[in-house]
Amino acid sequence: MNRIVKFYHEMGSPPSYYRITKHWLKPMLVLAVIFTLYGLIDGLFFAPEDYQQGDSYRIIFVHVPAAWMSMFIYAIVGIAGVMTFIWRMKVAEAVMMASVPIGALFTVITLLTGMLWGKPMWGTYWDWDARMTSELILLFLYIGVMGIYSAYDEDPRKAARLAALVAIIGLVNLPIIRYSVYWWTSIHQGASVSLMGGANGIKDWDMLRPLLVMALGTKFYYIYTMFSRSQYYLLKTEQQKNWVNQVIENEQSGVKS
Amino acid sequence: MMELFDMGKYDFYVWSSIGVFLLALFADFINIRSKHKHLKQQIQAKNRRRKA
Secondary structure, X not given: OOHHHHHHHHHOOHHHHHHHHHOOHHHHHHHHHHHHXXXXXXXXXXXXXXXXXXXXXXXXXXXXXXXXXXXXXXXXXXXXXXXXXXXXXXXXXXXXXXXXXXXXXXXXXXXXXXXXXXXXXXXXXXXXXXXXXXXXXXXXXXXXXXXXXXXXXXXXXXXXXXXXXXXXHHOOHHHHXXXXXXXXXXXOOOOOOOOOOOOOOOOXXXXXXXXXXXXXXXXXXXXXXXXHHHHHHHHHHOOOOHXXXXXXXXXXXXXXX | OHHHHOOHHHHHHHHHHHHHHHHHHHHHHHHXXXXXXXXXXXXXXXXXXXXX
């Protein structure tokens, strides 16, 4: 069997998923800490000052990676939602529900740091601008997915399918957030990084480097927290099964799997 | 030394943003660790009761 197909099937089984992801937790956390510390130090102390915004632009090094993660994680929630809804995969359910809290947290960080950046630049903490409003709707979507799941917690499988449905419907908000600054008149600035090398975005490598490093740091942290929460989800929802008891006993006696 | 942390007139906004970011991620990290610990203790206790 093709190795990728074999890996896919292995990752679809809760015990194998738990065993494989357990080995990835520490490396992901270490990488997240290293990249985040490097990105913050580089961005705060070594990146040059912006000629228009002065030092206030340094908020970009936490605001933009958090905003990227809020949308990236929702895309993962949506894809896992489709897999949960159509194929009823337990691991997809776990990934979806494990991603929602950290996605919501990144959305909160985006909104708060955006407000703290908006006050000195626009003179106001909040404006019902298309970008800010659609990001706030994203937070409500995350809360909605969590809320629906909690409302049916006596039947986790049904809860997950209903939560998946909400997540799938919410996917429509992602292109709205992304293109809101182009579709509507907005006080929010355009894209910070242009993949196509267009006229928009940061050009100075000394500013771009810490931003990209922070983006990697937040990605690694997401992988850590998603693996960790999905393991928690599987242990909780499968605690009647033998593999869970085996895992707990092995961990207690210090046996390596 | 204090010069290093000087962000001009934007000190409050920049350092609050960094604080929000770090505090949120740290709180998330602590939350996951304690939830895991609590659940594992719960399952262990259940296993012990079943064996007894």
